Amino acid sequence: MTLVKWKPRSMTMFDGMDNMINAVFNNDWNRSTNERSSWSPAVDIKETEESYCITADIPGLVKKDIHLDVSDGILSISGDRAQEKETKSDLYHYRERTRGTFARSFHLPDSVNEKKIAAAFKDGILTIDLPKTEPVEPRSRKIKIS
DSSP states (O other), X not given: OOOOOOOOOOOOTTHHHHHHHHHHHSGXXXXXXXXXXXXXXXXXXXXXXXXXXXXXXXXXXXXXXXXEEEETTEEEEEEEEOOOOOOTTOOOSOXXXXXXXXXXXXXXXXXXXXXXXXXXXXXXXXXXXXXXXXXXXXOOOOOOOO
């Protein structure tokens, strides 16, 4: 391991002024307010003895804007957050709320019963219940040796 001597940056009387100017005129001000971007909702995945539960934060959408699909052991969540109607008099200085399409995919474990997957959407939160299949007990039988 190599040790490198730390050299602190000297403070000048202009550092505070530089920070103020950067706070007001940083690069975010130059970003177009009309650009569409892709985004990804935050999700939690919880496991219980009976099922898995995926919870996704998808504010600003309605149920018809969200699409769920299960195919070949992959659960896909997708949707589109439409742009708000703007008028010529609207003047945005800064926009952080993303809009546009999103898509998330999850490989499902073999223990998920795909036919019983259920979903609910309320107050901007999508909840997907992925019930587990009943464990298959291995059958055994005695074999008579002749």
